[in-house]
Amino acid sequence: MDKIFQVKQKTVKGLIALTVRTGLLQVIAVVATFVLTVFLDPAQFGVFAIVAAAVDILVYFSDIGLAGALIQKQEVNDEDLATTFTIQQTLSLVLLGIGFIAGSLVANIYSLSAAGIWLFRALLISVFLSGLKTIPSVLLERKLDFVKVATVQIIETVIFYGLAVILAWRGFGISSFTAAVLVRSLIGLIMIYLLAPWKPKIGFNKVSFKKLASFGMPFQLNSLLGLVKDRMLVAYYGAILSPSNVGYLQWAERWSLFPLRMVVDNVSKVTFPAYSRLQEERDHLAKAIEKSIFFTALFIFPILIGLLVFAPVALMVIPRYQKWQPALLALGLFSINAMWSSVSTTITNAFAAMGKIKINLKLMLMWTALTWILTPLLMSKYGYNGVALASAIVASSSIIPMIILQKMLPVKLLSNIWPQLVSALTMGLVIRYVNLNLPFTIYYLLFTVLLGAILYGAFLMMLIPKKVVAEIRSVKKMLRHSGLDPESI
Numbered sequence: 001m002d003k004i005f006q007v008k009q010k011t012v013k014g015l016i017a018l019t020v021r022t023g024l025l026q027v028i029a030v031v032a033t034f035v036l037t038v039f040l041d042p043a044q045f046g047v048f049a050i051v052a053a054a055v056d057i058l059v060y061f062s063d064i065g066l067a068g069a070l071i072q073k074q075e076v077n078d079e080d081l082a083t084t085f086t087i088q089q090t091l092s093l094v095l096l097g098i099g100f101i102a103g104s105l106v107a108n109i110y111s112l113s114a115a116g117i118w119l120f121r122a123l124l125i126s127v128f129l130s131g132l133k134t135i136p137s138v139l140l141e142r143k144l145d146f147v148k149v150a151t152v153q154i155i156e157t158v159i160f161y162g163l164a165v166i167l168a169w170r171g172f173g174i175s176s177f178t179a180a181v182l183v184r185s186l187i188g189l190i191m192i193y194l195l196a197p198w199k200p201k202i203g204f205n206k207v208s209f210k211k212l213a214s215f216g217m218p219f220q221l222n223s224l225l226g227l228v229k230d231r232m233l234v235a236y237y238g239a240i241l242s243p244s245n246v247g248y249l250q251w252a253e254r255w256s257l258f259p260l261r262m263v264v265d266n267v268s269k270v271t272f273p274a275y276s277r278l279q280e281e282r283d284h285l286a287k288a289i290e291k292s293i294f295f296t297a298l299f300i301f302p303i304l305i306g307l308l309v310f311a312p313v314a315l316m317v318i319p320r321y322q323k324w325q326p327a328l329l330a331l332g333l334f335s336i337n338a339m340w341s342s343v344s345t346t347i348t349n350a351f352a353a354m355g356k357i358k359i360n361l362k363l364m365l366m367w368t369a370l371t372w373i374l375t376p377l378l379m380s381k382y383g384y385n386g387v388a389l390a391s392a393i394v395a396s397s398s399i400i401p402m403i404i405l406q407k408m409l410p411v412k413l414l415s416n417i418w419p420q421l422v423s424a425l426t427m428g429l430v431i432r433y434v435n436l437n438l439p440f441t442i443y444y445l446l447f448t449v450l451l452g453a454i455l456y457g458a459f460l461m462m463l464i465p466k467k468v469v470a471e472i473r474s475v476k477k478m479l480r481h482s483g484l485d486p487e488s489i
Contacts, residue, residue, distance in 0.1 A: 024154065032162075033255075034321075035168075035169075036164060036165060036176075037251060037321070037324065038318075040173065041247070041323070042245075042251070042323065042324070043242075044243075044247070045250060046242075046245070046249075046250060047110075047174055048250075049234060049250040050238035051106075051120050079205035079207075080205075081198075082205070083208045084135065085200060085201060086201075086203055086204055087204070088134055089131055089132070095127065095128075096128050099124040100121065100124065103117055104117075110238060116174055118175070119174055119175070119181070122177075123181055125185070126184070126185035129186065130185060130189075132200075133193075135198050136196035139196055139198060140195075148195040151191070152195065155188065156184045159180070160180045160183075161180070163184075167179060167180070233371060233372070234246075237249070237379060237387055240379070241379075245383065248324070249384050249388065252334050252388060253330070253334045253388075255331060256304065256337070257338060259299070259307075260338055260341060260342060263295075263296055264341070264342050282410075285409065286409040286410050289346065289411050292346050293347075297342065297343065297417050298460075300338070301421050302420070302452070305428040306428070306431070306452050308332050308428065309431045309452070310448070310452075311331055312328060313435060313444075313445050314445060317442050317444075331388075333385070333388035333389050334391060334392070336392040337388075337395040339395075344398035344401050347401045347402060348401060351401070354408075359401075363400065370397065374394060375391075377390075420460065423463060424456060426455075426459050428452075431448055431451065431455070
């Protein structure tokens with residue numbers, strides 16, 4: 001069995017494993033988030049977002065990109081693993097100490113209650129525990145053994161949301177997140193070592209560090225820019241806007257990002273090591289990127305358009321959910337961002353896999369600068385909706401990495417995007433018209449969701465019937481050759 005075929009098999013199998021399991025996770029997450037936003041008010045939801053963003057800022061300094069370098073590297077040895085583990089855990093311990101010392105400062109800046117402070121501490125502890133999972137997770141991802149990776153994610157997600165919902169229902173408020181974060185982290189740590197046994201080793205090899213850091217440092221610098229662009233932005237507007245307005249923004253952004261978490265994150269996680277194995281096979285790499293973009297757009301575009309069409313109806317038929325009405329405009333603007341991101345994320349993922357990390361750095365510098373220029377300006381004029389408007393405008397510059405990619409590889413981007421977009425928009429317009437002529441009930445909502453799915457499929461088959469059939473057949477063929485047992489490869 002040649003290298004290309006092996007990579008294709010493992011990629012398809014890993015993607016199916018992650019998509020099926022993460023589909024289950026997203027169902028759980030969507031239902032749980034809905035329930036949590038029923039029991040919690042916008043201010044409580046906003047406090048969780050602010051504290052999580054503050055911790056994410058500190059988290060950056062617990063990693064210097066060595067884990068990403070381990071995945072991208074063709075071969076790794078014990079010195080590479082020990083060096084990465086030692087450096088990361090040292091940084092995590094330093095972060096933990098700084099975080100606990102700075103807890104009172106964070107509390108003063110954001111006027112956190114005692115419950116908010118304990119949530120901050122719990123998230124710091126969870127970061128340290130997550131660092132202990134790095135090497136087993138990397139080893140699984142290098143093997144493209146995403147079945148085990150997904151198994152841990154399922155267990156962690158069920159525990160987190162299950163416990164958070166139960167405690168929120170019992171009236172524990174912010175403390176619901178505190179308990180859920182700690183229990184999830186402990187169980188996840190135990191599970192990853194059961195599924196991927198690895199004996200932690202302390203050590204430092206100068207040669208290994210230099211080789212890993214040559215990729216890892218730029219890789220992590222790219223992450224730093226992402227941190228500044230996104231999480232620091234939350235920390236910034238969280239100190240200016242009211243907790244309720246922050247809650248509206250986080251509600252809108254979280255719902256718009258659900259499709260990306262379900263599809264794009266899975267595609268990126270599987271394709272990064274797969275693209276890395278194919279980086280010398282440019283024609284095969286180009287085809288793999290095309291296929292990734294096609295299937296990403298196939299699912300992301302109709303889900304986002306459907307979300308915008310059905311959200312106002314959902315708020316009408318669920319009385320206790322009407323408190324989120326002020327967030328609908330932000331939801332639409334964040335969804336524009338999500339559409340662009342679904343394509344640009346796949347492209348920047350390919351750049352990283354090819355070792356072209358400097359391209360990503362330049363792109364992230366551009367996006368970060370635009371975000372910090374436009375957000376304060378638009379927020380001062382339009383309030384919290386200005387934050388969402390800025391994100392939509394910045395996302396439109398994602399056409400630039402598309403142009404860069406086409407200069408590097410013979411990739412056909414437009415033909416793998418426009419049919420899905422046209423079909424999704426047409427479906428949205430039809431459902432919008434139907435909305436104006438039917439009563440707002442839960443049964444009507446379920447009926448129109450089903451109708452929307454049928455219409456999208458029908459419009460797509462009218463535009464590109466041969467393409468859809470060919471892509472589905474290619475996946476089925478690969479699955480038949482690879483089987484369902486990961487050990488068979």
